[in-house]
Amino acid sequence: MAFERVGVVGLGTMGAGIAEVFARAGLRVIGVEADAEALARGRGHLERSTGKAVDKGRLEPGQRDEILGRVTLTTSREDLRDVDLVVEAIPEILDYKIALFKDLDRICEPATVLATNSSSLSVTAIAAATGRPGQVVGMHFFNPAPVMKLVEVVGTVVSAPGVVADVAALAGRLGKTPVAVGDRAGFVVNRLLLPYLNQAAVLMELGVAGRDDIDAAMKLGVGLPMGPFTLLDLIGLDTAYEVMGVLFDETRDRRHAPAPLLRELVTAGLLGRKSGRGFYGDSPQEEPAKSRLGTFGVVGGGGDGPTEGPRAAGGGGGGLAERLRAAGFRESEDPDVVLRLADRPVIEHAVRLPDPARMVGVHLVGDQVAELASTVLTSEEAANAARDLVKIAGLTPVPCKDRAGFVVDALLFPYLNDAVRMHDSGYASIDDIDAAMRLGCGYPAGPFEMLESLGLAKVRDGLRALYAEYREPAFAPAPLLDQLVTAGVSRFPRP
Ligand SMILES: NC(=O)c1ccc[n+]([C@@H]2O[C@H](COP(=O)([O-])OP(=O)(O)OC[C@H]3O[C@@H](n4cnc5c(N)ncnc54)[C@H](O)[C@@H]3O)[C@@H](O)[C@H]2O)c1
Numbered sequence: 001m002a003f004e005r006v007g008v009v010g011l012g013t014m015g016a017g018i019a020e021v022f023a024r025a026g027l028r029v030i031g032v033e034a035d036a037e038a039l040a041r042g043r044g045h046l047e048r049s050t051g052k053a054v055d056k057g058r059l060e061p062g063q064r065d066e067i068l069g070r071v072t073l074t075t076s077r078e079d080l081r082d083v084d085l086v087v088e089a090i091p092e093i094l095d096y097k098i099a100l101f102k103d104l105d106r107i108c109e110p111a112t113v114l115a116t117n118s119s120s121l122s123v124t125a126i127a128a129a130t131g132r133p134g135q136v137v138g139m140h141f142f143n144p145a146p147v148m149k150l151v152e153v154v155g156t157v158v159s160a161p162g163v164v165a166d167v168a169a170l171a172g173r174l175g176k177t178p179v180a181v182g183d184r185a186g187f188v189v190n191r192l193l194l195p196y197l198n199q200a201a202v203l204m205e206l207g208v209a210g211r212d213d214i215d216a217a218m219k220l221g222v223g224l225p226m227g228p229f230t231l232l233d234l235i236g237l238d239t240a241y242e243v244m245g246v247l248f249d250e251t252r253d254r255r256h257a258p259a260p261l262l263r264e265l266v267t268a269g270l271l272g273r274k275s276g277r278g279f280y281g282d283s284p285q286e287e288p289a290k291s292r293l294g295t296f297g298v299v300g301g302g303g304d305g306p307t308e309g310p311r312a313a314g315g316g317g318g319g320l321a322e323r324l325r326a327a328g329f330r331e332s333e334d335p336d337v338v339l340r341l342a343d344r345p346v347i348e349h350a351v352r353l354p355d356p357a358r359m360v361g362v363h364l365v366g367d368q369v370a371e372l373a374s375t376v377l378t379s380e381e382a383a384n385a386a387r388d389l390v391k392i393a394g395l396t397p398v399p400c401k402d403r404a405g406f407v408v409d410a411l412l413f414p415y416l417n418d419a420v421r422m423h424d425s426g427y428a429s430i431d432d433i434d435a436a437m438r439l440g441c442g443y444p445a446g447p448f449e450m451l452e453s454l455g456l457a458k459v460r461d462g463l464r465a466l467y468a469e470y471r472e473p474a475f476a477p478a479p480l481l482d483q484l485v486t487a488g489v490s491r492f493p494r495p
Pocket of ligand 1: 009010011012013014015032033034038088089090091092093100117118119120140141142143234235236239274
């Protein structure tokens with residue numbers, strides 16, 4: 001099927017970008033908004049986005065005029081009567097979408113394909129509300145739509161033959177990489193991504209670590225393009241909240257219950273970038289007091305324990321003790337602060353010291369980040385000294401509580417585990433899941449690539465520790481992961 005004229009309904013965070021993508025590929029676009037005010041905002045999104053591309057030299061001014069010239073903006077859905085395809089990008093609320101699709105079904109020709117950009121809702125439920133269920137699919141773009149390469153094309157049990165392939169071919173024509181998937185809440189990417197973002201909000205609420213520190217840990221430690229709170233602000237907290245609710249309704253997994261903090265921010269109208277304030281946009285996190293630096297000791301992991309795994313790209317030239325010595329610090333047998341390279345609860349080590357108040361757990365993540373775990377006995381002075389020491393050693397400190405997995409592993413490992421379970425359930429292949437997370441989120445590697453470079457046993461053991469601490473069933477290692485480790489296999493079998 002050839003798609004030449006397309007409609008986009010809803011020109012907010014996603015719809016405006018989707019309209020731009022179609023227009024850039026030479027298609028004629030009719031953009032529909034709810035009212036004149038929202039239409040003006042949508043026009044503003046389009047003009048700003050293409051204007052920025054001109055400023056950056058990625059688009060000639062004449063090309064920009066051509067792109068904008070292909071887009072007709074309207075507040076009347078009736079103008080969609082002649083299009084070949086409609087992509088809907090209105091808020092993530094099933095009743096709104098069903099009402100819209102019923103209306104589109106009345107307005108559009110019977111052959112027109114109706115697609116939803118929904119992140120999580122049942123495409124089947126939307127399809128069943130129309131008189132053309134075979135012609136309804138998911139066409140799920142990623143934020144920002146003009147940049148991100150992935151499009152999840154969602155078919156249902158009633159999709160007409162060829163429709164998914166036609167829409168996937170269109171995505172290819174737009175310069176995107178389509179991944180065809182079945183209809184499950186969250187599809188591939190959001191099913192894996194959103195629980196991680198939600199868990200970051202939970203960790204913050206539990207006081208395990210602060211906003212900026214969690215963001216820094218995931219960005220600099222794992223190499224993600226941005227931390228979870230920056231990403232939540234970009235996605236829109238209302239959208240994230242709705243998606244979590246849909247995931248929870250399908251899975252009844254407690255981890256999918258939206259973090260209470262998310263609900264509070266949404267209710268307060270703090271939606272992230274689109275409203276000017278969300279997790280960010282207020283005062284920056286307070287800087288703690290400077291410490292009086294003195295002597296240090298490093299224990300555990302041989303003292304010079306190497307930075308770990310694939311996140312240690314570059315190596316960093318040795319361990320923490322070496323870095324501190326190079327920075328001119330003195331090691332002592334009676335140190336002001338004892339840095340314990342931690343592999344299990346720091347408190348278990350601390351209680352063996354004559355002065356447990358001086359012990360801070362250190363977990364090096366990659367060659368840039370040091371998680372610094374304070375126990376219930378750690379003094380503020382020691383915590384501050386540890387923070388200042390690792391800064392001087394050229395690392396970004398991430399102060400946190402002494403909890404299994406600290407910040408990074410507590411957020412990363414369950415996500416990796418979820419990916420294994422998703423694959424093992426038969427929903428998507430390893431290669432599709434890896435490609436989806438790389439292209440949909442801009443991750444440097446997909447979850448299976450990350451698992452294999454971290455080491456399957458390390459992740460399995462980390463999950464066991466998380467499970468032992470939180471007793472969260474979903475943290476128990478996926479049976480496939482556990483069995484591969486038991487069998488001594490270091491790679492996932494691929495067909
Ligand atoms: N935000 C993301 O990162 C992201 C990524 C992928 C998919 N999505 C999905 O895209 C959809 C839209 O999300 P968003 O973040 O762009 O939301 P948004 O709130 O930024 O934009 C929604 C737009 O729809 C308009 N609208 C509402 N009712 C309408 C109607 N009846 N007719 C026409 N326009 C109407 C609103 O005025 C608004 O401009 C959701 O289904 C969401 O799950 C969002």
